[in-house]
Amino acid sequence: MYDERLTVPRSWWLLPVAIGLTLAMILLRLSAVGALVGLVVGIAAGAAAISSYGSARIRVVQGSLVAGPARIPVGALGTAHPLSPAEAVAWRGTKSDPRAFMLLRSYVPTALRVEVTDPADPTPYLYLSTRSPMKLAEALEEARRGARA
DSSP: OEEEEOOOOGGGGGHHHHHHHHHHHHHTTTOHHHHHHHHHHHHHHHHHHHHHHTTOEEEEETTEEEETTEEEEGGGEEEEEEEOHHHHHHHTTTTOOTTSEEEOOTTOOOEEEEEEOOTTOOOOEEEEEOSOHHHHHHHHHHHHHHHHO
8 A cells, every 4th residue: 555665865875985995095004905905895885874774664555554573454543634844853852752763764744643542552552754745545445445345
């Protein structure tokens, strides 16, 4: 129904190169081979870290919302509120609740806040960084209608 991967911006892929070059310069004092190993290891480690950070996914499948490590049945969710960039900043800052589940990616300007209606769950809401908050809200509503039917 809905699937989004919160990939990092393309410019972030320059960071592994900078990490590799920095490590190479540090290890150059030992030997040229050490510098080459440092370059390769630094680039590989940086690329793995950025790839892992950018692998967060938000999906609506089989009557559930899957956001990163969380899987919540749509029946336990209330109203979804798409947030503009200014509202998203407020909800991840001054308006935030420490009990909320936040799948936050600072490079994604918009978000969706979804209320949790399950009385057994202490989480008041989910804050999900998403590039398409309206589409995600529509997918949740469609999944909720499908679960009721």
